[in-house]
Amino acid sequence: MLEAAINALSQIAQPDNLAIMLAGVCVGMMVGIMPGLGGTVGMSLLLPFIFGMETDRAIALLIGGAAVIHTADTFPSVLIGVPGSSGSQATIMDGYPLAKRGEAARALGAAFFSSMFGGVIGAITLFIILPIARPLVLAFGSPELLMLAVLGLSMVSILSGKLPIRGLIVAVLGLMIGSIGAAPTTPFYRFTFDIIYLFDGIPLAVLALGLFALPEILDLLVAGKSIAEDIKPVGYGWLKGLRDVVTNRALVFRSAVLGVLIGFIPGLGGAVVDWISYGIARQTVKDGSQFGKGDIRGVIAPESSNNAKEGGALIPTLLFGIPGSGGTAVLLGGFILLGIQPGPRMLSTDLEVTLLIVWTLAFANIFGTLACLLVSGFVSKLATIRVGRLAPFLLVIMLAGAYQSTRHWGDLLAFLVIGLLGWILRRLQYPLPPLLIGFVLAEGIERYLWLSTARYEWSWLGRPGVLAIGLITIVLTVASIRLNRRTTQQAEHFTQLAE
Amino acid sequence: MKQQRIEQLVFLFLLFALFSWATWSAADFKGQARTFPFWVGTAAMIFVSIEFFLTLFREKTQKADSLIQAFVQISPYLLWITAYFGGIYLMGMIVASTLFVAFSIWRMGEVPWHFALIGGLAVAFFLILLTDVMNLKWPPSLLDPLSLLGINV
Numbered sequence: 155m156l157e158a159a160i161n162a163l164s165q166i167a168q169p170d171n172l173a174i175m176l177a178g179v180c181v182g183m184m185v186g187i188m189p190g191l192g193g194t195v196g197m198s199l200l201l202p203f204i205f206g207m208e209t210d211r212a213i214a215l216l217i218g219g220a221a222v223i224h225t226a227d228t229f230p231s232v233l234i235g236v237p238g239s240s241g242s243q244a245t246i247m248d249g250y251p252l253a254k255r256g257e258a259a260r261a262l263g264a265a266f267f268s269s270m271f272g273g274v275i276g277a278i279t280l281f282i283i284l285p286i287a288r289p290l291v292l293a294f295g296s297p298e299l300l301m302l303a304v305l306g307l308s309m310v311s312i313l314s315g316k317l318p319i320r321g322l323i324v325a326v327l328g329l330m331i332g333s334i335g336a337a338p339t340t341p342f343y344r345f346t347f348d349i350i351y352l353f354d355g356i357p358l359a360v361l362a363l364g365l366f367a368l369p370e371i372l373d374l375l376v377a378g379k380s381i382a383e384d385i386k387p388v389g390y391g392w393l394k395g396l397r398d399v400v401t402n403r404a405l406v407f408r409s410a411v412l413g414v415l416i417g418f419i420p421g422l423g424g425a426v427v428d429w430i431s432y433g434i435a436r437q438t439v440k441d442g443s444q445f446g447k448g449d450i451r452g453v454i455a456p457e458s459s460n461n462a463k464e465g466g467a468l469i470p471t472l473l474f475g476i477p478g479s480g481g482t483a484v485l486l487g488g489f490i491l492l493g494i495q496p497g498p499r500m501l502s503t504d505l506e507v508t509l510l511i512v513w514t515l516a517f518a519n520i521f522g523t524l525a526c527l528l529v530s531g532f533v534s535k536l537a538t539i540r541v542g543r544l545a546p547f548l549l550v551i552m553l554a555g556a557y558q559s560t561r562h563w564g565d566l567l568a569f570l571v572i573g574l575l576g577w578i579l580r581r582l583q584y585p586l587p588p589l590l591i592g593f594v595l596a597e598g599i600e601r602y603l604w605l606s607t608a609r610y611e612w613s614w615l616g617r618p619g620v621l622a623i624g625l626i627t628i629v630l631t632v633a634s635i636r637l638n639r640r641t642t643q644q645a646e647h648f649t650q651l652a653e
Numbered sequence: 654m655k656q657q658r659i660e661q662l663v664f665l666f667l668l669f670a671l672f673s674w675a676t677w678s679a680a681d682f683k684g685q686a687r688t689f690p691f692w693v694g695t696a697a698m699i700f701v702s703i704e705f706f707l708t709l710f711r712e713k714t715q716k717a718d719s720l721i722q723a724f725v726q727i728s729p730y731l732l733w734i735t736a737y738f739g740g741i742y743l744m745g746m747i748v749a750s751t752l753f754v755a756f757s758i759w760r761m762g763e764v765p766w767h768f769a770l771i772g773g774l775a776v777a778f779f780l781i782l783l784t785d786v787m788n789l790k791w792p793p794s795l796l797d798p799l800s801l802l803g804i805n806v
Contacts, residue, residue: 323701326696340685344682373727542761542762543758546762550776550780553746563793566741578664581720582661582720
């Protein structure tokens, strides 16, 4: 494993790969800065550009983008009091009051450095988990892999918030869209209407871009003006922020470990990790009375955990093929496009690829932090650009990306149709990530179900591994829904207190 | 009955019709190709039916604009995007994107025309760069203004 790790390091250290990772970091940073454009949109924007790329470069681009979004999303949270993504909501509680007091640079500095340490701890944890998980994952057959896909699908109930049935409807819609094209088990084309474009199914990049990016742009355009109008000056005080991180190193570490653990549970991570971390920090630190009024520890805790979460979230994604969120679903789809099959192979034949991902995650967090520090003054002004000036550029990038999926006019038309569907679903309060998860898991579920029944008939249902994963699915679903509900109540309580 | 509730119910009815059709079609698929879409469609019909009754009797409805009102608001932008598609079909990706960006940021972004032109040209440069470096391809078009100008991309 050590040899594979050194090989992976030498691969990522090549100037070409570093340059591509920096490009991913830049895109991730831009997406993080724009309130409303979360990790899924960022991944969707990057995904089409990996077609035809070598595996190491594509991983550098994708992971580079994914790793830094939760570093850059601190800008809007601190400077304008609006979350850059779902993982940076708790940062507002103390980051924005600090900015109003003229300590924006200190808050941003503390946030960036704690994000960096959190991200690196997440990558290290991922590295440590690999040899431990290896024998377990290698023992899995198709019935267990099918159950793991079902476990991934069960996370839909958590991602659906207060309307779980709507989440299920959208997830089965995703499964149905995923079944368009050639059946994976037999040479037969389904729901194609004899349209050649549909023979290979809807490309993931087109679906993800249409579903998440286009509705976002349309709603921003209708809202008009700029994304943020009142932005606080950044000023100076980065080093003070760094000193805060060093002083509170135990809190950084504790929050990072918590982030990894929460990230490991599919479906739970993104929206709640920052609030859980914030709540625990508030209850466990000495004199938490200043939390919500501009306590730097209220910035450090959520920022450390939301970056560490990425490392934790990659464990089920890579080892079991379970995407826990829209962003990891796109990432998983990207791996499949590259010919990387998440699952047991990630620890045997594709071990070097897995380690490449670990290294990229660690480097991208460090580069992302440095990039955020370097360009913060200029970049923070991006959020004040009128949407009417930004949207045309974004639309060109989206269409350019969507067209690379199959290089067919159908990509552009499908992008528009899916975008409209996504907009309608969003308007009618249907959650979108379950659709993407259903779509990504559709082929795996169908294939593993066929393999399992063909080989074991229905006796596979009694296999110990299947029963164990089934039990885990039930326990995790119930526990996650309860935890999610409690965290939502806690978040509402904190927000009310702040108001 | 509130407008939003009616819209929700109509949407659920359409979804039910879609899933019914998909399940019906799946029943005619050959062998193994049938199982997955058939059961997924059946499950979908059950979920949609449950949600239909829940929506019918749900006391609170979320505060939001009506879908039709919101659609009216986004329709100019949808037309704007459709016009861009038309431009791509007619003039190709690079020329259409240049004109689209320049015109859009001039009209919608209220940028002075010379800055808008620079924005458009920057997009053209970016796309040509992508074509060259990443070997990207663009949709075929009826006309090819770039080759008329002697530029081969």
